[in-house]
Amino acid sequence: xxxxxxxxxxxxxxxxxxxxxxxxxxxxxxxxxxxxxxxxxxxxxxxxxxxxxxxxxxxxxxxxxxxxxxxxxxxxxxxxxxxxxxxxxxxxxxxxxxxxxxxxxxxxxxxxxxxxxxxxxxxxxxxxxxxxxxxxxxxxxxxxxxxxxxxxxxxxxxxxxxxxxxxxxxxxxxxxxxxxxxxxxxxxxxxxxxxxxxxxxxxxxxxxxxxxxxxxxxxxxxxxxxxxxxxxxxxxxxxxxxxxxxxxxxxxxxxxxxxxxxxxxxxxxxxxxxxxxxxxxxxxxxxxxxxxxxxxxxxxxxxxxxxxxxxx
Amino acid sequence: xxxxxxxxxxxxxxxxxxxxxxxxxxxxxxxxxxxxxxxxxxxxxxxxxxxxxxxxxxxxxxxxxxxxxxxxxxxxxxxxxxxxxxxxxxxxxxxxxxxxxxxxxxxxxxxxxxxxxxxxxxxxxxxxxxxxxxxxxxxxxxxxxxxxxxxxxxxxxxxxxxxxxxxxxxxxxxxxxxxxxxxxxxxxxxxxxxxxxxxxxxxxxxxxxxxxxxxxxxxxxxxxxxxxxxxxxxxxxxxxxxxxxxxxxxxxxxxxxxxxxxxxxxxxxxxxxxxxxxxxxxxxxxxxxxxxxxxxxxxxxxxxxxxxxxxxxxxxxxxxxxxxxxxxxxxxxxxxxxxxxxxxxxxxxxxxxxxxxxxxxxxxxxxxxxxxxxxxxxxxxxxxxxxxxxxxxxxxxxxxxxxxxxxxxxxxxxxxxxxxxxxxxxxxxx
Numbered sequence: 001x002x003x004x005x006x007x008x009x010x011x012x013x014x015x016x017x018x019x020x021x022x023x024x025x026x027x028x029x030x031x032x033x034x035x036x037x038x039x040x041x042x043x044x045x046x047x048x049x050x051x052x053x054x055x056x057x058x059x060x061x062x063x064x065x066x067x068x069x070x071x072x073x074x075x076x077x078x079x080x081x082x083x084x085x086x087x088x089x090x091x092x093x094x095x096x097x098x099x100x101x102x103x104x105x106x107x108x109x110x111x112x113x114x115x116x117x118x119x120x121x122x123x124x125x126x127x128x129x130x131x132x133x134x135x136x137x138x139x140x141x142x143x144x145x146x147x148x149x150x151x152x153x154x155x156x157x158x159x160x161x162x163x164x165x166x167x168x169x170x171x172x173x174x175x176x177x178x179x180x181x182x183x184x185x186x187x188x189x190x191x192x193x194x195x196x197x198x199x200x201x202x203x204x205x206x207x208x209x210x211x212x213x214x215x216x217x218x219x220x221x222x223x224x225x226x227x228x229x230x231x232x233x234x235x236x237x238x239x240x241x242x243x244x245x246x247x248x249x250x251x252x253x254x255x256x257x258x259x260x261x262x263x264x265x266x267x268x269x270x271x272x273x274x275x276x277x278x279x280x281x282x283x284x285x286x287x288x289x290x291x292x293x294x295x296x297x298x299x300x301x302x303x304x305x306x307x308x309x310x311x312x
Numbered sequence: 313x314x315x316x317x318x319x320x321x322x323x324x325x326x327x328x329x330x331x332x333x334x335x336x337x338x339x340x341x342x343x344x345x346x347x348x349x350x351x352x353x354x355x356x357x358x359x360x361x362x363x364x365x366x367x368x369x370x371x372x373x374x375x376x377x378x379x380x381x382x383x384x385x386x387x388x389x390x391x392x393x394x395x396x397x398x399x400x401x402x403x404x405x406x407x408x409x410x411x412x413x414x415x416x417x418x419x420x421x422x423x424x425x426x427x428x429x430x431x432x433x434x435x436x437x438x439x440x441x442x443x444x445x446x447x448x449x450x451x452x453x454x455x456x457x458x459x460x461x462x463x464x465x466x467x468x469x470x471x472x473x474x475x476x477x478x479x480x481x482x483x484x485x486x487x488x489x490x491x492x493x494x495x496x497x498x499x500x501x502x503x504x505x506x507x508x509x510x511x512x513x514x515x516x517x518x519x520x521x522x523x524x525x526x527x528x529x530x531x532x533x534x535x536x537x538x539x540x541x542x543x544x545x546x547x548x549x550x551x552x553x554x555x556x557x558x559x560x561x562x563x564x565x566x567x568x569x570x571x572x573x574x575x576x577x578x579x580x581x582x583x584x585x586x587x588x589x590x591x592x593x594x595x596x597x598x599x600x601x602x603x604x605x606x607x608x609x610x611x612x613x614x615x616x617x618x619x620x621x622x623x624x625x626x627x628x629x630x631x632x633x634x635x636x637x638x639x640x641x642x643x644x645x646x647x648x649x650x651x652x653x654x655x656x657x658x659x660x661x662x663x664x665x666x667x668x669x670x671x672x673x674x675x676x677x678x679x680x681x682x683x684x685x686x687x688x689x690x691x692x693x694x695x696x697x698x699x700x701x702x703x704x705x706x707x708x709x710x711x712x713x714x715x716x717x718x719x720x721x722x723x724x725x726x727x728x729x730x731x732x733x734x735x736x737x738x739x740x741x742x
Contacts, residue, residue, distance in 0.1 A: 053416075054398055056424025069740050075716070139575070140564025162566035164725060250511030250715045251566050254723045266716070267741060272416065272708030276741045 041285065048279035053272055066279035075253055076280070079263040080287075082168065082256065087236040089172050090179075091229055097176070098183035098228075099221075103213060105184070106191045116184075123181035131245030134174050135161065138246075161246060167255035174242060179235070183228050190224030191217060223303045230295055237288050240265070260284045350644050351382045353407035355397065357390040358667075366666035374653055381646050383409075401426045401640065408643035409650060412450070412458040412636040415700065416707025419452055421638075427457040428639040433648030434459065438655050441673045445698060449634040458636040459651045461660075462669040465632030465692050466516065466701070469595045469684070470588035471581060472611040474502050478587070483615035487555070490618045494560045497587040505577035505586035506561040507570025508722065511715035512703070513577060514565075516590055517555070518718045518731070519702040522548035523631050524620035528697050535705050538739045540732055544624055549721070549728030551620055556722050562586050566723055571598050578602055582609055590617070592632060592701075593688055597668050608668075614684040616691040630695040633704055634672070706735075713738035 048066055050058035070076050101119060105112055122130065137143040138160040145157040160170045194217060202212045240261035243252050249270050252258040258266075264284065268277015354371065358364045364387055371383040386407065388396055393411060400406045401421065412418055421427050434456060439447065442460070450458030470483065478497045484490040494504060507513040522531075526544035534540055562568060562580060569576045570591075578595060580586035582602040589595065600608040619627030637654070639647035653659065660676035663669070670685060670692070671677055680686060692698070703711025717734035720726030 053420040053423075055401060055417075055420040055426060066741075073737075135567065136575070139567050141575075159564055159567075162564060162723065164723070247567070248509040248511070248569065250719050251509050251723075253716060254566065254719050254725055266712065270708070270715075271712035271738070271741065272420070273741045 044278040044281045044285070047275050048282045050275040051273075052275035054274035058275060060275075062275075066276050067283065069276070070280055070283055075258070075267075076260070076263055078253065078256075079258040079260050083237055083239070083259050085168065086172070086175070086239060086259070087233050090175060090232050090236050093172060093176050094180055094183055094232065095225070095229070098180055098187055099218075099225075101180070101184045102187035102191060103217070105188060119184050120181035122178045123185075125178075127178075127241040128245055130174070130178055131242045135246040138170055162251070162255055164254070164256045167247075167257050171243065171246075171257045174246075175239075178242070179232070183232070186224055186228050187221060190221045194220045226299055226303060230292075230300065233295065234288060234292060237284070237291065260287070349380050349382070350646050351384060352409060352644065352647060352650070354383050354385050355393065355407040355410040356385060356387050357393045357411050359387040359389055362666040366662055369662070370654055370659060373659075374650055377653075378646070378649075381650075383650065406640035406642075408647050409637055409639055412638035413704075414449055414458065414634065414636060415704030416709070416711075418450075418458060418638070419707070422452045422457055426641055428641055428643050428647065429455045429457060430459070430639060430648045430651065431456045433645070433652070435652050438652050441657065441675055442655055443672075443674060446634060446672045449700065450636050450638075458638040459655060460634035460636040460672045461654060461663065462667065463632060463634050463672055463692065464593040464669065465630050465688055465698070466520070466590065466592045467614055467616045467630070467688065467691065468588050468590050469581065469599065470613050470615065471502075471584055471609070472613045474500070474584060474587040475613075478502070483613065484618050485615075486618050487551075487620045491555075491558060491560075494558065498560070500587075502585065502587040503562045504560045505568070505580040505589040506565040507568050507577035508561075508566040508719060509568055510570040511719050512711075513570045513589075513591065514722055515703065515711070515714045515718045516701075518548060518552050518714060519631060520590065520617040521551040521555075521620060522625075522702065523617070523629055523699055524548075524625045524627065525551065525623040527624040528626075528629070528699065530624070531699055531702075531705070538706065538710065540735045545732055545735075546728055547623065549731045552718070553721060553728055561722075566719065574602060576602070593670060593685075596682070596684060600668075608682075612684050614687040614691075626696045628691075628695055629697055629699065630691055631699045631701060632692075633701045635669075709738045709741055710735050 047058060049061060049063060051060040051062045051066070052058035105116060109115070139145075140159045140162070144160065148154060148157045158166055160166055198216050198220075199212050202216055207215070238261060239259045243257050243259055243262050244265065247255055247257055247262075249262075249266055252262050253266070260280070261284065264277055264280040268274060268280060271277075354367070356364075356367050358367060367385055367387075371385055375382055394413070394417070397406075397410055401424075406426065418427070434447070438459070446460045446463060447456065449460045450456050468483075474497065475483070475493070478493070478500050480493050480496060484493050497503065506517075522545060525548040526542065530542050530544055534542070562577070562585075565577075568580075571578050573579055574583055577586070577589050578591070578598045579602040581589050582599045583604070591598075596608060596612060599612065600606065603609055616628070616630060637651055639651070654663070655673055657673055657675040660671035660673035661679045664671045664676060664679060668682070668685070670680065670689060677689060680689060699705070703714060713734040714731065717726055717731040720730060721728065
């Protein structure tokens, strides 16, 4: 006869009362999480297997048909491609600009606080308001073309939103304007954490300003940059609101700015195919999850060592 | 799992169950009970102004005539109505009477058993006053599930002043005349307005070209087969492409919305920045709300979609929709009686005055005074047949595919074959 191994709780000495306390205190949070995050995800997976118009209980089980259709639909593949472009362009455009601005603001510059506010304000403005404003300004008869014409550069006036060659770049400009403030604030916070002594020591050793930034500031800022890149990638994958506000429900695919999320709304809600739309939601979820897990595993590994990977 | 851990989990689960149980509640419907006092919920899409006032008064009038029936009105923003209604129908707490847009959505509600069959409750008086053609809009598989309350035929809404200024004496009746007119109007900087951002106004151009190109039998057959392989669909697409190649629409039409603000297509017509717009009969009201003084546009006129050579459709055929009202499955029997009541002459005249929309009751149509509505009525009564909006007939899925592919065509990104392929593919998605 072997005695049963003592449970881990016994070893750590967690008693009944404490367990009840933990359950009572974390119960509400777990409950909210289960009912508003996990449950809808499971429901989406369930609806995704049906052909369902959204009325009554789904009865027409079609297995993986929805997923086959999605992965063969050129409109979805185009949206996926746009998402990929937006992910890469966000990192390539926003990263360097934000690092430059953060370096600038990390010194004593005149008017520092004003610059800071100007950079950060767009991030605070609601997406719907920013989208409406930009769509009005960038229309063919909008303010941007009006200004160009009034200063004699009418030749440069373009249909910034509807021209498929330009639309994605217009979107990137708006995204950069909107989210650069977030990156700058993150990087500034990261720079504040770098001990002064290091740059002082470098200065004593005769390092130039650029050498100091390249050899000390940037390497020590790397964890912050990696976290920002992670948030940026996830944000770009889930991009919906700005595109939907500026290009509406249908023009996004024509202009070449559709994303997986706008495809989901167009083909799901607007077409009344709720089963199909839920399947798209599952695909989007799985793609985001895989990318997030890979990133955590290979890029953030050093930063999160001990916190997530069990201290290996 | 250690027993204690299991108990702790059980505690969490119990907490969960208790709080979830507190969420579920529903108001009890008095299922079809009658004789005693009855309260019915009515959902409408007019939240302000004379439209809301009309419904308030209709509910009071009905209560006066039937003291045991009370009608509670809930006014919901037009854009929110469909979603809220769907949620209510699915959760079994549906309103007794509600606005019904018909078509594929109504068919889905019928299929899910959410609507009351009112075939035997429509009175002879109603049938005579409204007529079979209009009542057919509420029929699915030979049974009536809704009654129409107003007819909304489509056509071109135009500014008489701008036409005069361009030297156009009479509205165009053929495609050639329309092309000539557009050339003159564009020379004055007043093109056709098109709300391409919302896509459905662009798709309407295709619908009308299809109405001229396809015989009514072909249109009906496609509703069942959901295939669009008849040559007339391709002809409709080519007609549209040839027309679009003349660049008749306002600059930047792809990012112009249909009904929101002075920059929308209706706003361009309201402010004389564009000469005309292809739209359903709700347009005069939308245009009126966007003029500088928010009064109806004084020089607004209407002409039906012109004849197009070489098609199998009748050149005088017209296309349009009908807003209607339905009773939900568990509504008391007084619901259908109320529907008959709102279709009586006096009620319909009041409805017309409140909404500026054509009433379905033929006796009430005599009260129409506006020129443009008379022109609509004239075209409607002359038409050999009336087709519903094609996206209503073929369902949302096909309508959505048309929206996307027609916008692609107009943007020069897709072709006619792309439209046909998109609608044939739409069946795969739902």
